[in-house]
Amino acid sequence: MNPxxxxxxxxxxxxRIQIAIVRHQLWWIIAMSAIFPMVTLIFLNFLLGDSNQDQLARLIIGNMVFSILLMGMNILGQDISYQKFGGYFTYYSSLPIRKVNFILSLLFYGILTSLPSFIIVFILGQRLYGVSLHFEWLLLPVALLAIFSVVGIGVLMGFLSPNPQFTNIVAQFLLMFVTFLTPVMIKITDLPIILQWISYVLPTTYVANILHEMLTVGWTASLLKEVFILIIFSCISYLLISKKIHWRLQ
Known part of the structure; x- marks a missing residue:
């Protein structure tokens, strides 16, 4: 057979296996992916009251990124960690499949679980705040790239973690740190200098910048640089996963 x-x-x-898993867990995924970002949106709405349109748009977009982090990094990382230490991947290692395809299927699963929350927050956030965000079809591949760059962190974290409990602690810390102490819901200039420097090495900073620009203004040539940075983040995470992945516990 041709390679x-x-x-x-x-x-x-x-x-198809990953699609079947997502279909089986679909209502749970939708519930998990919608509850936390929407509760955060509602809370911030109570807290801030009347704000200008740019601030409201930034909060909606920040919660879209938060939903990606929740499903694509936090939940996915913990899920992979539990599967790894439960010996689930022994089954895949016994099959005549390439490791590259196995990794791509995990990344695909992360995209499938993150996409519903991204769409839900996009739609409901506009209704809740009365804000109209700009939409264009180029947003779809950009959103997939944004999710892919974050999902890679979740997969890598799940495989590198020494145990599921450690994964849970690290995932929760990263979720809170990245969401509230990096320019996801606020401007980078509002952060202390040390947090600004940290933000530059996190893909979520560029995800938030790209989404904010595209959803408030539209596609501009200046976004090419940030898209290229996200591609670099995605490639690095993939290379690290392919190098560090272990199919069985030693």
């Missing part, structure tokens, strides 16, 4: 045909068949089967 490219075999790769395609492997990916097709693995992707």
């Amino acid at each position: 490219f045909t075999q790769i395609f068949i492997e990916l097709f089967i693995l992707f």
Whole structure:
């Protein structure tokens, strides 16, 4: 069989497995992905009251990023950690499949679980705040790239963690730190200098910048640099995963 045909068949089967898992857990995924970002949106609405349109748009977009972090980094990282230490990946390691396809299927699963929350917050956030965000079809591939860059962190965290309890602690800390102490819901200039420097090495900073620009103004040529940075983050996370991934516990 042609190697490219075999790769395609492997990916097709693995992707179908991930789709079946998501379909089985769909209502749980929707509930988890919607509750926390929407509660945060409602709380901030009570807290801030009347704000200008730019601030409200930034809060909605920040919660869209928060929803990606929740499902694509936090939940996914913990899920992979529990599967790893439960020996689930032993089954995949016994199959004649390439490691690259297995990793891509995990990243695909992360995208599937993150996308519903992203869409839900986008729609309900506008209704809640009475803000109209700009939409264009180029937003779809950019959103997928944004999710992919964050999902890679979740997959890497799940495989590198020494145990599920440690994964849970690290995931919760990163979720709170990145959401509230980096320019996800606020401008980077509002942060202390040390947090500004830390923000530059986190993909979520560029995700928030790109989404804010596209949803308030539209696509501009200046976003190409930030898209390129997200591609670099995605490639680095993929390379680290492929190097560090372990199919069995030693």
